Amino acid sequence: MKPLPRSFYLRPTLQVARDILGKRIVRIVGTKVLIGKIVEVEAYCKGDPASHAFRGRTKRNDVMFWEGGHVYVYFTYGMHFCANVVTGNEGTGEAVLIRAVEPLVGIELMTKNRFPNLQSLNHQSFINLTNGPAKFCKAFGLARQENGLDLLGSEISITDGEPISPKLMKRSQRIGIQRGTEKKWRFFINGNPWVSRK
Helix, strand or coil, X not given: CCECCHHHHCCCHHHHHHHCCCCEEEEEECCEEEEEEEEEEEEECCCCCCCCCCCCCCCCCHHHHCCCCEXXXXXXXXXEEEEEEEECCCCCCEEXXXXXXXXXXXXXXXXXXXXXXXXCCCHHHHHCCCCCHHHHHHHCCCCHHHCCCECECCCEXXXXXXXXXXXXXEEECCCCCCCCCXXXXXXXXXXXXXCXXX
């Protein structure tokens, strides 16, 4: 499971967003390994009013301006964490939000993270494990202390996966934003059950 090279993340953000679909995100928690297939993302680019970087660099969004290939984790609505892949060169301020993944390895730990009191995993709770950005972060144990992790490091990485047929690769407007709604910068694998919204 060799991590993708830094050069993968230093390309234009929309290109990274499309190409990251089908890749594997790998998270190491102690001796446990969690792996998921990335099935839905959203791009946030320079000059984008929906981006955290729109008004410039701050203490909160600082990691978003780092060199591509780092994880930018932010807290939202006073209760959830969301994780982004930083793209571009140092100072660019662009990223790709990971909206949903398909669980592949470490499902028992993902379930414990998401549903501590769940007795048995049925089909619906299996789908609900990681079919949204906050759900993904909870299942994979990503929170404030993971902000700034290097995707070429030992704790979290993205590796190659299966190629996605162009017929299955779809795009739409982004979800849950008030500004920049006209931009079709959400990319997803059509028909995958873990995509957050059909």
